Amino acid sequence: QKEVEQDPGPLSVPEGAIVSLNCTYSNSAFQYFMWYRQYSRKGPELLMYTYSSGNKEDGRFTAQVDKSSKYISLFIRDSQPSDSATYLCATGRLGGSQGNLIFGKGTKLSVKP
Amino acid sequence: DSGVTQTPKHLITATGQRVTLRCSPRSGDLSVYWYQQSLDQGLQFLIQYYNGEERAKGNILERFSAQQFPDLHSELNLSSLELGDSALYFCASGDNGYTFGSGTRLTVV
Numbered sequence: 001q002k003e004v005e006q007d008p009g010p011l012s013v014p015e016g017a018i019v020s021l022n023c024t025y026s027n028s029a030f031q032y033f034m035w036y037r038q039y040s041r042k043g044p045e046l047l048m049y050t051y052s053s054g055n056k057e058d059g060r061f062t063a064q065v066d067k068s069s070k071y072i073s074l075f076i077r078d079s080q081p082s083d084s085a086t087y088l089c090a091t092g093r094l095g096g097s098q099g100n101l102i103f104g105k106g107t108k109l110s111v112k113p
Numbered sequence: 114d115s116g117v118t119q120t121p122k123h124l125i126t127a128t129g130q131r132v133t134l135r136c137s138p139r140s141g142d143l144s145v146y147w148y149q150q151s152l153d154q155g156l157q158f159l160i161q162y163y164n165g166e167e168r169a170k171g172n173i174l175e176r177f178s179a180q181q182f183p184d185l186h187s188e189l190n191l192s193s194l195e196l197g198d199s200a201l202y203f204c205a206s207g208d209n210g211y212t213f214g215s216g217t218r219l220t221v222v
Contacts, residue, residue: 034210043115043203043213044156088156100146100169101211105155 003027006089006104015113019076023089023104026070030102033065035074036088038106044088048074079111116140119204119214127222131192134217138185138206144168145187146211147179151200162187194221 006023013019021035032051036044048063050056056063064073072089086106116139126132138145147159149172158171162181173179176194181187191198199221205211 036213041201041216041218043117043215045115046210046212049210100158100161100171102158103148103156 003102004089004091004104007107008105010108010110012110012112013079015079015081015111017079017111019074019079019083019109019111021074021076021087021089021107021109023072023091024070025072025091025102027091028067028070029093030091031093032091032101033063033072034090034101035061035063035072036090036103038086038088040085047087079109081111081113084110115212115214117204117206117212117214119202119217121217122215123218123220125220125222126194128194128196130194130221131190132194132219134189134191134202134204134219136187136189136204136206136214138187138204139212142206142208142212143185144206144208145181145185146205147173147187147189148203148205148213149200150203150216156203159189191219196221 004025035048038044053065053067060077062075086108088106089104090101092101118137120135143164145162149157159173160179161169165181176192179189201216203216205213
């Protein structure tokens with residue numbers, strides 16, 4: 001079983017739709033959960049970062065973590081064509097000088113005008 | 114601009130050659146991480162340095178090596194290059210939530 005699994009898509013939605021992106025992870029010791037957005041041929045950009053179960057909201061983006069089922073989600077409300085990108089979930093144990101993130105393979109999202 | 118600088122942006126080289134990729138972390142960040150991204154494997158962690166010392170190692174081949182210098186910039190050395198080494202190589206810095214550079218696209222021909 002891979003440590004982080006993510007449906008690669010592609011996912012195509014109309015502008016204004018609510019988008020749901022999901023990942024599962026296998027290691028219950030993982031403490032931190034992140035979502036990155038990556039535009040084509042660019043570096044990943046940190047969108048959301050949380051370390052607890054529950055929801056975290058930032059504008060149109062909501063990250064949700066359920067540690068009991070090892071499930072993480074990203075919701076995008078009122079999706080825009082500019083949201084078209086690949087979304088990567090990441091998790092791991094961080095803190096100070098040690099640790100590294102494990103990334104999902106990414107879900108490619110296309111928002112059609 | 115993320116604050117993490119990677120050079121060069123593009124590199125084309127022949128099989129068997131050796132290349133060096135360079136990364137300058139964000140100001141104040143002591144940790145540097147190197148990742149390889151290919152179409153089929155996604156982002157794969159290679160190695161981490163913290164304040165000049167190696168701290169964690171991932172799926173890094175023996176033909177690859179890295180180091181972090183006193184000024185905190187880091188270099189990733191790739192030798193005896195093979196066609197399969199063609200990928201995007203990213204550097205990231207930070208301890209809680211990584212900031213990525215724009216990457217080096219390596220093409221081995």
